[in-house]
Amino acid sequence: MSLLELKNVSMAYGGKVLAVNNVDLTVEKGEWLAVMGPSGSGKTTLMNIIGCMDKATAGSVILDGVDLTEVSHRQLTTLRRDKIGMVFQQFHLIPYLTAVENIMVAQYYHSIPDKKEALAALARVGLEDRAAHLPSQLSGGEQQRVCIARALINYPVLILADEPTGNLDEANEKLVMQIFHELHDEGHTILTVTHAPEVGAEAERAIIMDHGRIVKSGVNRAV
Template sequence: MNLLELQDISKIYGNVKALQNIDLTVRQGEWLAIMGPSGSGKTTMMNIIGCMDKPSNGAVILDGTNISKESAKSLTGIRRDKIGLIFQQFHLISYLTALENVMVAQYYHSMPDEKEALQALERVGLGDRARHLPSQLSGGEQQRVCIARALINYPMLILADEPTGNLDEANEGIVLDIFKQLHKDGSTIVVVTHDPEVAEEAQRTVVLEHGRIARIVENEK
């Protein structure tokens, strides 16, 4: 079953064709990596999949709904209810603890539940760091808070933008192990990355060049 379909997607900014005639499907439970050089369209594709932008042409089908036709307000709700976003820059609120940062995501979705938020932190190995501020956490720990925040509302799609881009080798390994477990548990994951080692962990790698799909690689698993 396909969870996500991009049908003839193009995105044009003035005279710049950021994406051109993209056709792509993501199966439910699949781990997909998106790679490409700077300017290839990775970020644009991520923004469209993540309901943060709309295509100039084409259709985006998420869970059977053509989200490319939805209003900005509706897209906010879809992003909140169906997508877990993990950013390279973390985007944690500096004056809130790790636990409170996770609970903020609950607040915008339904009702904050401290016990459930703590369980999400324990899932990424941070139960003992729940009361710490972001400034008291390492980069790897902050990224794991972001993962817990993304998981707290049980999204149908996890979308990660360079999730290991700011991490050293040891923390990259920890984060990748979490992604492996999420995939094993049945999560659908799309990771935008420049790191071949990260991409190799996915089932398929989509390589973008000049706004087009240059090739799709089936990774040996």
């Protein structure tokens, strides 16, 4: 069953420049899709549209039964909070809060902070012993694992990861990708945006974008 469906989606800036150009894309529930391509290919713009950060200027974007092009920007913010778990390349952790407190902030904006639940989320990514540490006391790989725990805490329908290994060394990249494999095996729907072929190859399916269009698609971990 489709969780996400894009039909004839375009994004124009200044009325002329098409960052995304007439894209059709379907993502099934439980699927892991990698969106790949060089800088300027349109993959970040596509991520922003799917992630409820921008509205497409043409076409329709159906996420979990809701057409994102038909709702207000305020409603988009609510949908992003309720339906999407974001994992960023730059982590975006609050520096003066501990790992568990960073996760509880995400709970606060969604419903009610629950420390026990936040600690369980940290345990899910193998960081229960680092709960009281500040971001500055964590390695890059540990910070990214906190970000994954934060993304999962509100039970999103879609995990959206932007260059999730871009700031990690090889060892931590393998650890983070193993967590994504486990999440996929558990039935989570994942969309990773990356320029790294080795990261894209880990996904169940990958698409390659160029000049705002999907130019290639591969399945079964083959691009």
